[in-house]
Amino acid sequence: MTEDLAKERSGEIGWQDVDRGLLIYGPPGTGKTFFATALARSCGLPLVTASVSKWQSAGHLGDLLAAMKATFEKARSQQPSILFLDELDSIGDRTRFKGEHGVYSTQVVNYLLECIDGVEGRDKIVVVAATNFPEAIDPALLRSGRIERHVRLDLPDADERADILRFHLGFACISDELRSLAADLDGWTPADLERLARDAKRHARAKERPTRLADLADALPPLRTLSDETVARVSIHEAGHAVVTLLLWSDMKVALSVRRNYRPTASTERLGHARFFHPDPEVHTRESMENLICGALAGAAAEELVLGAHSNGAGGRQGSDIEYATRFATLIVASYGMGESLLFALEETKIEASTARRLPSPMQSEISGIMRKQFDRAKALLSQHVTILKSLTDSLLEKENLTADEVATLFRGGASTILKR
Missing domain, CATH: 1.10.8 (Helicase, Ruva Protein; domain 3)
Incomplete structure (x- = not known):
C-alpha cells in the first residue's frame, strides 16, 4: 500500500489502482494504532483519527451522524489522506441488532457505509480500521472496495x-x-x-x-520463577498437544516452549506454547474439524491422564484451547450442517465461543457432546503413547524450547519403540 500511494502521488498509477481500505486486527496492545500512525508517516500523508465512541459522545443519533460526516469531510479536505477508525467492532453487525435499539444501530452502520462507499465516493481517502474482534463487524464494511485488506498483528517475536x-x-x-x-x-x-x-x-x-x-x-518487573510442579504441568500440557497433533496429521510440524522464569506483564502471561506449522486444508470435513478439536483439547487431556485433573490453563480467555474447541464444535453443529441436523443456524463469520450459549438446548448438548468425545479420544490416544508423551515432556523440561525438527525426531523415536514391542 505504501508503494502504491507513492506511485499515485507521482502520477505513475491512478487512484483506482490503490487499495481503498485496511483492517488491522489482533490481540489488545499489539500496536494497531501505532501501525496506522507509522503508515501515515511513511506515506507522508495527513492522518485523521476517529472512533465510534467519539462520534457517539457528540449526542443523539443526529449528532452522531453529523460527527461521522464531519470526520470524512475533514479527511476529504486534506486528501490524499489516511482516515483511522479505531475500535471498528463498536459499529456492530446489522444481522445481530435486536430490540428497540436495532433501528438506531442499523442507521449508524448504513451511514458509515454511505460515507465509505456512497454515491459521492470517498475521493482519495484510505480508511484504516482497527479492532480486537473482526468477527463482530458488519461484513458489508469489509467487502472489496471498502475496508478490503485484512492484516492480523500478533505478538512480536x-x-x-x-x-x-x-x-x-x-x-x-x-x-x-x-x-x-x-x-x-x-x-x-x-x-x-x-x-x-x-x-x-x-x-x-x-x-x-x-x-x-x-x-x-x-x-x-521482578523475575518470577515457576515452581517445579507448575513447569512439569505446563510441559505435560504442551507435549500432549504435540503428540495428538502428530498422530492425527502426517504433514504437521510442532514446536514447543515452556517458561520457567518470566517477567509478568499487564497482558497475557503465556507460560507455555505449542506452535503449529500446517497448510490449511482446501475444504474441511467433519473428521478434519474433529481432529482440530481433539488436538486443541489434548493439552488438558494430558494433564488429566498424568496428573488426574487439568488446570485453568486450558480455558479462561479468548484464544484458549477450550474457546477454540467450542468455536469449531459450534461450526459443526450450527453452520456447516455436519451435526445431527442439517439446519443452518448461524453464519460461520458470526460464530464465537459465546454463541453456543444462545443456541437451542439440543444444539448446546450436541456441541458439548462433540467436545467431550474428542477430549476422551485425545486422552485415549495419549494413554496408548505414554512413552512418547514422557519423552517430549522430559526434553521440554530440560531444554525449555524444542524446535519442530527436535519434536519430530523425539516423536519418531518413541513411535519406533512402540512398533518394536
Missing part, C-alpha cells in the same frame, strides 16, 4: 521486541545485551514494551542523564 525497544528508547542499533533482554520478554505486547521504555527513560531523567540499557533493566 524476540527480534521484533528488541527493535521495538530500540525505537522507543531512541537507540541507534540493537546491542547483544538489548537482544538478550528482549528474548526474556516473551508474551509482551508492543504496548507493554512502549510502557517499559517510558519507565526506563523516567529512570534516566531522575539521574539527569541519557537513557542507558541499565535503566531498562532497572525498570523491568
Whole structure:
C-alpha cells in the first residue's frame, strides 16, 4: 500500500489502482494504532483519527451522524489522506441488532457505509480500521472496495521486541545485551514494551542523564520463577498437544516452549506454547474439524491422564484451547450442517465461543457432546503413547524450547519403540 500511494502521488498509477481500505486486527496492545500512525508517516500523508465512541459522545443519533460526516469531510479536505477508525467492532453487525435499539444501530452502520462507499465516493481517502474482534463487524464494511485488506498483528517475536525497544528508547542499533533482554520478554505486547521504555527513560531523567540499557533493566518487573510442579504441568500440557497433533496429521510440524522464569506483564502471561506449522486444508470435513478439536483439547487431556485433573490453563480467555474447541464444535453443529441436523443456524463469520450459549438446548448438548468425545479420544490416544508423551515432556523440561525438527525426531523415536514391542 505504501508503494502504491507513492506511485499515485507521482502520477505513475491512478487512484483506482490503490487499495481503498485496511483492517488491522489482533490481540489488545499489539500496536494497531501505532501501525496506522507509522503508515501515515511513511506515506507522508495527513492522518485523521476517529472512533465510534467519539462520534457517539457528540449526542443523539443526529449528532452522531453529523460527527461521522464531519470526520470524512475533514479527511476529504486534506486528501490524499489516511482516515483511522479505531475500535471498528463498536459499529456492530446489522444481522445481530435486536430490540428497540436495532433501528438506531442499523442507521449508524448504513451511514458509515454511505460515507465509505456512497454515491459521492470517498475521493482519495484510505480508511484504516482497527479492532480486537473482526468477527463482530458488519461484513458489508469489509467487502472489496471498502475496508478490503485484512492484516492480523500478533505478538512480536524476540527480534521484533528488541527493535521495538530500540525505537522507543531512541537507540541507534540493537546491542547483544538489548537482544538478550528482549528474548526474556516473551508474551509482551508492543504496548507493554512502549510502557517499559517510558519507565526506563523516567529512570534516566531522575539521574539527569541519557537513557542507558541499565535503566531498562532497572525498570523491568521482578523475575518470577515457576515452581517445579507448575513447569512439569505446563510441559505435560504442551507435549500432549504435540503428540495428538502428530498422530492425527502426517504433514504437521510442532514446536514447543515452556517458561520457567518470566517477567509478568499487564497482558497475557503465556507460560507455555505449542506452535503449529500446517497448510490449511482446501475444504474441511467433519473428521478434519474433529481432529482440530481433539488436538486443541489434548493439552488438558494430558494433564488429566498424568496428573488426574487439568488446570485453568486450558480455558479462561479468548484464544484458549477450550474457546477454540467450542468455536469449531459450534461450526459443526450450527453452520456447516455436519451435526445431527442439517439446519443452518448461524453464519460461520458470526460464530464465537459465546454463541453456543444462545443456541437451542439440543444444539448446546450436541456441541458439548462433540467436545467431550474428542477430549476422551485425545486422552485415549495419549494413554496408548505414554512413552512418547514422557519423552517430549522430559526434553521440554530440560531444554525449555524444542524446535519442530527436535519434536519430530523425539516423536519418531518413541513411535519406533512402540512398533518394536
